[in-house]
Amino acid sequence: MAISSRSYPNLYKDSVSLMTVSARVTSIPGIEAASVVMASATNVDNLAQAGLGAFEIRPNDLIVAVSGSDQACDEALAVADTLLSASPPDSGEQQSAIPTTSIQMAVAADPALNLALISVPGDYAAAEAMKALRLGLDVMVFSDNVTADAELALKDYAQAHDLMVMGPDCGTAIINGIPLGFANVVRRGPIGVVGASGTGTQEVTVRIHQNGSGVSHALGTGGHDLAEAIGGISMLHGLAALDADPATSVIVLVSKPPSPAVAAKVLAAAQDSAKPVVVNFLGADPASITRDGVYGAASLAQAADMAVELAGGGQPTATEIAISAEMSRILGDLADAMAPGQRYVRGIFSGGTFCYEAQLIHRAHGITAQSNTPVAGNSALADLRTSQGHTILDMGDDEFTRGKPHPMIDPSQKDARIRAEIADPATAVVLFDVVLGYGSADDPTAELVSIIETSSAAARAEGRTVAFVGYVCGTDLDPQDRTKAVAALQSAGVLVASSNAEAALWSATLATARGGDR
Incomplete structure (x- = not known):
């Protein structure tokens, strides 16, 4: 196996652009591994650990490193060179003779600018974000690997100057109808969302759209905002901003479990809001959240449903997700058709919040799973290369x-893991998500459908029936078209649920029928 690389001095590309180029390079037949990154200290260390070579730390330089056959490596570097040297699309406007090379220059050229999106290596993201804040801009920090001390410093400054920091590691936002990062195309409407989880925010916004309502704004906070060290600064700011926004009549708050002290602070602020607030703290008892003007939701889907009811002038009903008689029959037939050794759920997710919610629902049904991001009561998977027992993985984790x-940009690694799980004689259920929208793969189901069809046929030849349960997070307005994606999966025999929670419930029901943990 050959290892090849190429450096591009003083060439900067943002994180999403780099991941897109990496996905194209990785897809070349014969490439075993590929990385397209800025030469920061962290990235250089990661390249060395991945066996892709030793490089000097030069943060302004871009590195492409690949491994595979000689021919594939040559082709990969040529493709990367073409993509990285391509000129941006012509906007039709005359370009300034002096390129904009700093946030300060951009603000000087257009003083109306009020938001900066930071997407640089994490080692440098905090410094760039602080520059934007000092220029009076709200900030969305797409970058991760920012220290807790740096995050707190940014948010303390923002709080003192009535600004908002979305992030670090904020992957999703919708501001005035404009999607940022990984986001879906949803109609505008009266419901505002503040989310400490990217895919959690995506499910809430798409379900609001599917239920006929719309979204005023979706504000991200980053996944660490509700930790005790940060104190929920961004969620509290977002809540206050939506409370003052005349276009917003209902507010939804979404997060994995906050620290108890921060949860109490956020819920007190929600109760003081002039508008009804729906809260989904994943795993929390809705009764512990509910109070005057505040409505606890048991799932992401339920939070969206309750918000739509409130926006329509009604009172929300906390209807639990149930399995229809027809689906109960289908699940029973699948369980009966399986071979004796098929017992386990294998959950393969690109969305971290979806993975978390799926674990919680399986736990509630007595199914204990291993994971790379285990919830309370589950255990860490010792070897990430091989599933053991019930296994539910976040393939988007570091x-x-x-x-x-x-995997939302390039699902090939996730698809390969699904292929491996189907081949395991102990697998009863393969549970997965497909996330559509801006930033996601152009056709995330194409290779997956082929894998399911060929691998399930091989399993049947061995006397096994594998159940496939999926959830497609998206809308029919997304570039990939949810209706098309759902139809493609259903044609391959996948049971496609209307929400992540419903998919997890179907999976847990099948696992219980196969003997659960016994």
């Missing part, structure tokens, strides 16, 4: 994406 594109 262990799987270090030096590789996120």
Whole structure:
């Protein structure tokens, strides 16, 4: 196996652009591994750990490193060179003779600017974000690997100057109808969302759209905002901003479990809001959240449903997700058709919040799973290369994406894992998500459908029936078209649920029928 690389001095590309180029390079037949990154200290260390070579730390330089056959490496570097040297699309406007090379220059050229999106290596993201804040801009920090001390410093400054920091590691936002990062195309409407989880925010916004309502704004906070060290500064700011926004009549708050002290602070602020607030703290008892003007939701889907009811002038009903008689029959037939050794759920997710919610629902049904991001009561998977027992994985977590594109951009690594799970004689259920929208792969189901069809046929030849349960997070307005994606999966025999929680419930029901943990 050959290892090849190329450096591009003083060439900067943002994180999403780098992941997109990496996905194209990785897809070349014969490439075993590929990484397209800025030469920051962290990235250089990651390249060395991945066995892709030793490089000097030169933060302004871009590195492409690949491994595979000689021919594939040559082709990959040529493709990367073409993509990285391509000129941006012509906007039709005359370009300034002096290029904009700093946030300060951009603000000087257009004083009306009020938001900066920071997407640079994490080692440098805090410094760039602080520059933007000092220029009076709200900030969305797409970058991750920012220290807790740096995050707190940014948010303390923002709080003192009535600004908002979305992030670090904020992957999703919709501001005035404009999607930022990984986001879906949803109609505008009266419901505002503040989310400490990217895919959690995506499910809430798409379900609001599917239920006929719309979204005023979706503000991200980053996943660490509700930790005790940060104190929920961004969620509290977002809540206050939506409370003052005349276009917003209902507010939804979404997060994985906050620290108890921060949860109390956020809920007190929600109760003081002039508008009804729906809260989904994943795993929390809705009764512990509910109070005057505040409505606890048991799932992401339920939070969206309750918000739509409130926006329509009604009172929300906390209807639990139930399995229809027809689906109960289908699940029973699948369980009966399986071979004796098929017992386990294998959940393969690109969305971290979806993975978390799926674990919680399986736990509630007595199914204990291993994971790379285990919830309370579950255990860490010792070897990420091989599933053991019930296994529910977040393939978008750092262990799987270090030096590789996120599975929402390039699902090939996730698809390969699904192929491996189908081949395991102990697998009863393959549970997965497909996330559509801006930033996601152009056709995230194409290779997956082929894998399911060929691998399930091989399993049947061995006397096994594998159940496939999926959830498609998206709308029919997304570039990939949710209706098309759902139809493609259903044609391959996948049971496609209307929400992540419903998919997890179907999976847990099948696992219970196969004996659960016994």
